[in-house]
Amino acid sequence: MTTGVEDLLREHAPQVLGVVARRYGDFAAAEDAVQEALLAAALHWPLDGVPDNPRGWLVRAAVRRMTDQFRSEQARRRREDVAASLEPPPGEVVDRDDTLVLLFLCCHPALTPASAIALTLRAVAGLTTAEIATAFLVPETTMAQRISRAKQRVKASGVPFAMPVGDERAPRLRSVLRVLYLLFNEGYTSSSGHELHRGELSGEAIRLARAVHAVLPDDGEVAGLLALMLLTDARRPARTAADGSLVPLAEQDRTLWDHGLIVEGVALVTSAVSRGMVGEYQLQAAIAAVHDDAAKAEDTDWPEILGLYGLLERMTGNPMVTLNRAVAVAVVHGPEAGLVLLDAVADRLDGHYRLDAVRAHLCEMAGDVEAAVEHYRVAAGRTTSTPERNYLVTQAARLGTP
Amino acid sequence: MPKFMLLMSYSKIEGVEPITSWAPGDIKAHIDFQQALGQELTDRGELVDGQGLAGPDLAKVVVFKGEGAPVVTDGPFPETKEFLAGYWTVDVESQERALEIAAQASAAPGPNGVPIGQPIEVREVMSAPSVEQ
Numbered sequence: 136m137t138t139g140v141e142d143l144l145r146e147h148a149p150q151v152l153g154v155v156a157r158r159y160g161d162f163a164a165a166e167d168a169v170q171e172a173l174l175a176a177a178l179h180w181p182l183d184g185v186p187d188n189p190r191g192w193l194v195r196a197a198v199r200r201m202t203d204q205f206r207s208e209q210a211r212r213r214r215e216d217v218a219a220s221l222e223p224p225p226g227e228v229v230d231r232d233d234t235l236v237l238l239f240l241c242c243h244p245a246l247t248p249a250s251a252i253a254l255t256l257r258a259v260a261g262l263t264t265a266e267i268a269t270a271f272l273v274p275e276t277t278m279a280q281r282i283s284r285a286k287q288r289v290k291a292s293g294v295p296f297a298m299p300v301g302d303e304r305a306p307r308l309r310s311v312l313r314v315l316y317l318l319f320n321e322g323y324t325s326s327s328g329h330e331l332h333r334g335e336l337s338g339e340a341i342r343l344a345r346a347v348h349a350v351l352p353d354d355g356e357v358a359g360l361l362a363l364m365l366l367t368d369a370r371r372p373a374r375t376a377a378d379g380s381l382v383p384l385a386e387q388d389r390t391l392w393d394h395g396l397i398v399e400g401v402a403l404v405t406s407a408v409s410r411g412m413v414g415e416y417q418l419q420a421a422i423a424a425v426h427d428d429a430a431k432a433e434d435t436d437w438p439e440i441l442g443l444y445g446l447l448e449r450m451t452g453n454p455m456v457t458l459n460r461a462v463a464v465a466v467v468h469g470p471e472a473g474l475v476l477l478d479a480v481a482d483r484l485d486g487h488y489r490l491d492a493v494r495a496h497l498c499e500m501a502g503d504v505e506a507a508v509e510h511y512r513v514a515a516g517r518t519t520s521t522p523e524r525n526y527l528v529t530q531a532a533r534l535g536t537p
Numbered sequence: 538m539p540k541f542m543l544l545m546s547y548s549k550i551e552g553v554e555p556i557t558s559w560a561p562g563d564i565k566a567h568i569d570f571q572q573a574l575g576q577e578l579t580d581r582g583e584l585v586d587g588q589g590l591a592g593p594d595l596a597k598v599v600v601f602k603g604e605g606a607p608v609v610t611d612g613p614f615p616e617t618k619e620f621l622a623g624y625w626t627v628d629v630e631s632q633e634r635a636l637e638i639a640a641q642a643s644a645a646p647g648p649n650g651v652p653i654g655q656p657i658e659v660r661e662v663m664s665a666p667s668v669e670q
Contacts, residue, residue: 378569512557516592529564531557 140180143189144173148261149346151193153233156296159201162240163286166258168204172196173261234259234346239299239307241285242314245292250285251314252321257282260339270336271321311347312360312416315340319364323371337368348403358407359417365400366423369393381526385432397427418447437466454483458493470500488517492527499534508535540585540628540662541635543642545655548619559648566646574642578627583638589623596620626662635659 148169156165172193186192241255253271256262262270268278299307322336344361351357373387382388404420422443429435444460447453457480465473474497477490484490495510511531518524556564578584596612614620625642629635639657647653 378565379572380565380568508557513594515557516594519591519595521589525564525568528557529561532559532561532564535558536560 140177140185143180143185144176144193145261147190147193148173149234149237149259150190151197152237152258154194155197155201156237157233158198160296161290162296163290164201164204165197166286168197168200169193170257170263171200174263234343235350236296236298238311238343238347240289240294240296242307242311243289243292243294244307244310245288245294246285248314248317250281250288251310252318253278253281254285254289255314255318255343256339259343262339308351308354308357312356315344315347316360316363316416318343319367323367334371337364337371340364341368353410355407355410355412356414356416358403359414359420362400362403362407362420363416363423365396365403366420366427369396369400369427375522379522380529381522383526384426387432389430389432392427397424400424401428413446415447415451418443418450422447437463441467454480455489458484458489461497462493465497465500470497473497474501486517488514488523488527491517495527495530504534538628538630539632539635539664540626541632542660542662543625543627543635543639544621544658544660545623545642546619546658547622548656550653550655553647553653563646563648563650566650570645574645575625578625578638583627583629583634585626585628587623587625590621593617593620632659632661635661 151172152165152169155169156162159165175196176189176193180186180189237259238255241258242251246254253267256267256270257264264279264282265275267282268275271278298304319337319340322334322338322340341361341364344357344364348354348357348361369392370384370387372393373389373391374382376382400420401424404417404424407417408421422440425436425439425443441460441463444456444463448456448460457476461473461476461480464476474494477494477497481490491510491514495507495514498504498507498510508531511527511534515524515527515531518527556567559567575584575587578587593613596614598610598612598614600608600610602608625638627635627638629638636659639659643655643657644652645655
């Protein structure tokens with residue numbers, strides 16, 4: 136029952152916020168009012184039953200709070216003007232999907248990614264501040280402050296509650312996708328700490344990406360990002376062993392993969408790529424699809440992966456992509472060729488543990504055990520993820536002990 | 538209830554090799570031990586926070602030097618014989634209980650399951666003044 140109400144509330148949250156923010160043109164105040172309305176509903180609905188028109192109920196509750204709030208400020212405002220604009224709304228609620236408008240606002244480039252993620256989870260995904268704080272392992276007061284500052288920034292930037300138009304739209308959509316991608320990664324590989332998965336965050340990212348895809352079905356990069364998330368998330372059940380340790384892709388039990396997600400992800404990326412204008416997320420999704428397509432690790436079509444990494448490298452110029460291409464080169468052309476490529480990119484990745492981790496792996500492939508142990512050790516000393524450190528330490532030990 | 542911070546430093550201990558030289562099974566036993574300890578403290582309602590820190594390779598020291606940019610020194614610091622590896626903050630009935638947890642943590646297994654005997658520093662967290670009787 137409680138879960139049912141919770142799902143219902145979260146489904147309606149962005150629409151309700153959209154209606155209220157549009158009506159009053161004050162996103163920050165509307166967001167507070169909707170959050171209070173959601174909390175009131177979470178309290179009352181399980182006891183009193185769900186109203187016939189849940190969205191209308193929420194809009195009315197939020198508007199009442201907006202009205203109360205404005206009235207209390209009337210003393211220092213132009214009394215009549217404000218009061219006139221605050222007549223209770225007519226009964227009907229315009230049924231339009233404001234999810235995308237809200238995402239454009241919450242993922243505004245004026246915000247840092249951390250603030251954008253927090254604001255998105257509250258305003259679009261309908262999570263409470265307490266839930267977001269728990270997911271990010273920070274005190275609730277800290278998260279409340281982060282969200283409040285984010286809202287002030289949005290307000291100060293003067294962005295209207297409306298779809299960005301013209302030249303502005305493409306870069307703004309890119310920043311939405313970037314925030315969703317970071318949110319997904321935050322959930323999939325916690326960037327620090329013990330928990331390898333904070334699945335609820337990945338789940339939120341997928342839910343939001345689905346919502347964007349529903350509104351923009353013809354956008355290749357939106358489809359690519361959703362496909363990338365699904366194809367990556369499909370491996371989640373195989374990614375950790377029972378004791379919580381990390382299992383590398385080549386050693387995963389592929390029967391544990393979620394084949395429903397794989398089928399959906401492959402279909403998405405295939406249809407997106409066939410439409411042309413291939414972007415970064417589509418290429419990453421295509422690489423994930425090639426991995427997921429192999430029933431056994433040794434069946435992987437590495438030449439195909441190598442080609443895709445080459446395209447991605449040319450498109451992004453990102454040295455991390457070159458690092459991944461080096462692994463593919465090593466498999467296709469031998470570890471020495473991979474190591475040559477690593478040397479070429481080493482300067483740009485100086486000090487990053489992934490460089491040492493990949494070098495260790497390629498040294499091991501080449502039979503240079505001593506160098507492999509040394510690089511695994513260096514990598515272990517430089518990672519900030521506990522499961523990853525445990526993995527790297529164990530690799531060094533495995534090779535180092537006779 | 539008083540709060541204590543239990544600080545674990547990594548320092549060279551006589552007769553204990555660095556962890557990357559242990560047998561993989563011993564590493565697993567050590568990791569399992571640390572996870573079980575964290576779980577036990579959680580289950581008993583005593584754990585406030587517990588974190589491992591990234592290695593000294595990533596450490597930096599920052600000093601304010603008046604005008605101009607602050608001086609930032611990159612780790613590792615060879616002159617430092619030990620470095621903070623992690624900590625637990627616990628909320629417990631008594632100092633005795635904090636010492637008991639520290640003893641347990643210090644007994645984490647090393648090569649061949651032999652307890653390492655890593656020193657654990659126990660520091661009480663400052664709190665509100667005591668109620669006057």
